[in-house]
Every structure is written in structure tokens, then in C-alpha cells.
Amino acid sequence: MLLLCVTGLPLVFHDEIDDLLHEQVKPAAVPEGTPQASIDQAIANVLARHPGNVVHFFVWARNDPNAFLLSINRSFDVDPSTNRFVRVDAHTAAYLDAPDVTGRFTYIMLKLHTDMFAGLPGKLFLGLMGILFCIAVISGIVVYAPSMRKLKFGTYRQDRPRIVRWLDVHNLAGIVLVIWMLVVGFTGVINTWADLVVKIWQFGQLAEMTAQYKDKPPPASYTSVDAAVEAVRRAEPDMKPAFVAFPGSIFSSKNHYAVFMRGDSPLTSRLLKPALIDVETGQLTDRRALPWYVATLLLSQPLHFGDYGGMPLKIVWTVLDVITIAVLGTGLYLWRRRRRARVSVERMIAVSSQDPRFARST
Amino acid sequence: MTSKPLRQSLGQIFAVPALVALASALGLAGALVGDGIWDWLSSICLAIPPVIFGVCVVRRKAARIGKK
Numbered sequence: 251m252l253l254l255c256v257t258g259l260p261l262v263f264h265d266e267i268d269d270l271l272h273e274q275v276k277p278a279a280v281p282e283g284t285p286q287a288s289i290d291q292a293i294a295n296v297l298a299r300h301p302g303n304v305v306h307f308f309v310w311a312r313n314d315p316n317a318f319l320l321s322i323n324r325s326f327d328v329d330p331s332t333n334r335f336v337r338v339d340a341h342t343a344a345y346l347d348a349p350d351v352t353g354r355f356t357y358i359m360l361k362l363h364t365d366m367f368a369g370l371p372g373k374l375f376l377g378l379m380g381i382l383f384c385i386a387v388i389s390g391i392v393v394y395a396p397s398m399r400k401l402k403f404g405t406y407r408q409d410r411p412r413i414v415r416w417l418d419v420h421n422l423a424g425i426v427l428v429i430w431m432l433v434v435g436f437t438g439v440i441n442t443w444a445d446l447v448v449k450i451w452q453f454g455q456l457a458e459m460t461a462q463y464k465d466k467p468p469p470a471s472y473t474s475v476d477a478a479v480e481a482v483r484r485a486e487p488d489m490k491p492a493f494v495a496f497p498g499s500i501f502s503s504k505n506h507y508a509v510f511m512r513g514d515s516p517l518t519s520r521l522l523k524p525a526l527i528d529v530e531t532g533q534l535t536d537r538r539a540l541p542w543y544v545a546t547l548l549l550s551q552p553l554h555f556g557d558y559g560g561m562p563l564k565i566v567w568t569v570l571d572v573i574t575i576a577v578l579g580t581g582l583y584l585w586r587r588r589r590r591a592r593v594s595v596e597r598m599i600a601v602s603s604q605d606p607r608f609a610r611s612t
Numbered sequence: 613m614t615s616k617p618l619r620q621s622l623g624q625i626f627a628v629p630a631l632v633a634l635a636s637a638l639g640l641a642g643a644l645v646g647d648g649i650w651d652w653l654s655s656i657c658l659a660i661p662p663v664i665f666g667v668c669v670v671r672r673k674a675a676r677i678g679k680k
Contacts, residue, residue, distance in 0.1 A: 559643030
């Protein structure tokens with residue numbers, strides 16, 4: 251858990267850290283209201299620079315309206331987590347860069363934080379740790395009551411030995427942070443199930459939506475992606491496109507462009523609604539809101555990352571994380587002291603207040 | 613320390629923590645439903661727990677230095 255808290259700390263500011271540490275090609279400055287470039291043109295420009303590659307996803311970057319992100323790879327048979335991101339100017343369709351993120355500080359922190367470089371088993375292991383953390387927090391609430399019966403809220407016994415002071419820090423910090431720790435802990439656990447949730451959606455709803463295409467041969471021709479996105483925009487005038495999954499990628503069938511739309515309010519912008527476009531005819535064949543289990547995953551992400559309230563919230567998130575580290579540290583210390591002495595912390599406190607040798611030993 | 617022995621009920625023990633928990637919950641939800649002012653309200657609500665923690669610990673330290 252300490253590892254998770256420590257690696258999570260820089261991840262709160264990953265955008266800022268990346269900007270600071272890594273040069274990026276800047277998109278051209280354009281006056282406000284400049285129309286966006288053609289998607290087909292952007293794809294052509296990227297494939298000209300990366301011949302032999304295929305586009306898996308085309309993404310409208312949430313934090314940078316001036317750039318498109320394209321997720322590309324050698325073929326569709328590869329693990330999509332090895333895809334490479336390419337940035338394209340959103341107004342001129344000019345190729346910007348394809349940064350190799352795998353050597354970055356934030357990438358290493360992210361891997362340590364999500365799966366410890368051990369893939370799905372690593373994720374599920376950390377998810378289990380998260381569940382144990384939530385249980386520990388709840389058991390902390392339960393033992394808080396007897397421990398505080400004779401003490402006022404917020405008591406910090408500065409004049410007493412370290413074990414008493416640290417118990418007070420542990421109790422006070424633990425109880426005021428309880429909701430935050432439970433929410434961040436549990437939403438983190440949900441995030442570890444992301445791969446499984448996506449698989450369930452793929453074999454459930456997505457398979458249903460593309461059922462009539464199951465035995466069709468791969469498409470002979472491809473219509474324009476711009477036209478496909480435009481068709482979906484017309485069908486969902488109140489939504490914005492978030493990304494397009496290309497035929498053959500994990501979020502689509504062989505025969506569809508899957509255009510994922512998102513809402514325009516802060517809450518609905520986190521939720522996605524896929525619309526399928528037949529790549530041969532350009533017709534919209536189906537669109538459905540994502541099922542509750544994917545919606546839960548999508549809504550749990552901001553609550554875990556703390557990236558949904560601007561810079562002030564990020565700073566508060568950092569402070570809360572640091573105090574959580576203090577709760578874990580003092581908790582570990584109290585547990586080890588108790589194991590060594592084979593008596594309860596309460597008993598040691600009682601003894602220390604009678605025995606002058608224990609009084610303020612540090 | 614207090615001279616009279618203190619014995620609190622569950623309600624007394626959890627009164628302040630419950631209020632802090634409510635503020636944190638509002639803070640967590642606030643920034644999710646709105647932007648702008650909501651983001652600030654959220655940050656302020658979520659800043660309450662660390663501020664209480666800091667005040668309680670620092671106040672005792674200051675009191676001790678004052679006594680010396």
C-alpha cells in the first residue's frame with residue numbers, strides 16, 4: 251500500500267510532469283473557431299510516416315483540443331497495450347510526433363502503480379491489496395470508538411512517548427480521511443478490473459450489436475471516416491466524439507467504425523455511447539449506451555485519479571495522499587511495537603504512563 | 613490533561629468525524645457534477661480533513677513550546 255501511495259503521488263500531476271520533462275512538438279496556433287482538420291487526411295499523413303502500420307484508434311484528446319491522437323501498431327493481431335501513440339495537429343492535420351512514452355518517469359510510476367510490470371495478475375494482486383486496504387480502513391473505524399472513549403476528538407498528546415503520539419496521529423488522520431481513503435481505495439480496486447470489464451462488454455453488448463455481421467467477409471471497400479463521424483454527430487447532436495475504434499480493433503468488429511460519443515456536461519462527459527457505422531455503406535447500424543458495469547468503471551476513474559476538479563483539487567489530492575502515507579506509516583509502527591511486546595497498544599500506554607522510564611523516551 | 617474523567621457515548625465520539633465525512637463526500641461528488649465554482653467548492657470541502665489534522669497537531673506543539 252505504501253508503494254501505491256508513493257507511486258500515485260507523482261501520477262496526480264502526470265500531465266504537468268510530462269510537460270516539464272519532455273519536449274513536445276506544439277500544434278500550430280490558430281484563431282478560435284478554426285474548423286478541425288479532416289480525419290481521413292490525418293490518418294493518411296500518419297500512415298505515410300509509419301508505412302505498414304494500421305490505425306487502431308483515433309482519439310480527440312480530452313486535455314488538448316489542438317491535437318488528435320492516433321493509436322497505431324503493426325497489425326490488429328498484437329496486444330493493443332503495445333500500441334504507439336502519434337500526435338497530429340487538429341487543425342492542419344500535420345504530423346507532430348510519436349513520443350516513446352515507455353521510458354518516461356510517469357510511465358514507470360504508472361506501471362508500478364497499476365500492475366508492477368506483471369500484467370493482469372499484477373493488476374488483480376494490487377486489486378486484492380486494495381480490498382484489504384478498504385477492510386483495514388473499516389476495521390479502523392470500529393477500533394476508533396473504544397480507543398477514543400476517554401479522549402476528546404482531535405486529541406494529540408504531545409508530551410507522551412512516541413507510541414502514544416503516533417497512535418493519536420494515526421487515529422486522528424485516519425478518521426478524518428476515512429471517506430477519501432475508502433473512495434480512492436475502492437475506485438482503485440474497480441480500475442484493476444478494467445480489462446475484465448472490457449472483455450465482458452466485448453463478448454456481451456458489442457457481440458450483440460454486431461451479431462448480423464458475424465459471418466460476413468471482411469469489407470471490400472472503406473468509406474470515409476469523416477463521413478462516419480458526421481453521420482453519428484447528426485444522430486447524437488448533443489454529444490461529442492471521444493474516439494473512433496477502427497474495424498479489426500478490440501472495440502469494434504471487422505466491418506464497423508465504432509464511434510464512441512460522450513456527453514457535454516461534466517458528469518456525462520465521462521460516459522461513452524458507441525455508435526456503429528458499416529464501413530462499406532457508411533450507414534449507422536446500431537447505437538447503445540454502455541451497460542452499467544462499464545459506466546461504473548468510467549465514473550470510478552476520475553474519483554481515483556483526482557483529475558476532475560482542476561489544479562486546486564490536484565493539490566488537495568496530494569495533501570490527502572501524503573497524510574494517508576502517514577496513517578500507513580504510523581499504523582505499521584504501532585503494529586510492529588505491539589507484536590514485539592506481545593501486548594496491546596492500550597496496555598503499553600497504560601504502562602508507559604506509570605513507568606517514568608517510558609516517559610518521552612524520544 | 614482534563615481533570616474530570618471523560619466517558620463519551622458513540623454519538624459523541626463520532627459526531628465530528630461524521631461531519632468531516634459528510635464534507636468529504638460532498639467534495640468528492642461536487643466536482644463530478646459541475647465545473648467552475650463546483651471545482652472550488654469541492655476542493656475546499658476536501659481540504660477540511662487535512663486542515664483539521666494540521667490544526668490539532670500544530671496547536672498542541674505550539675502549546676507545548678509556549679509552556680517552556
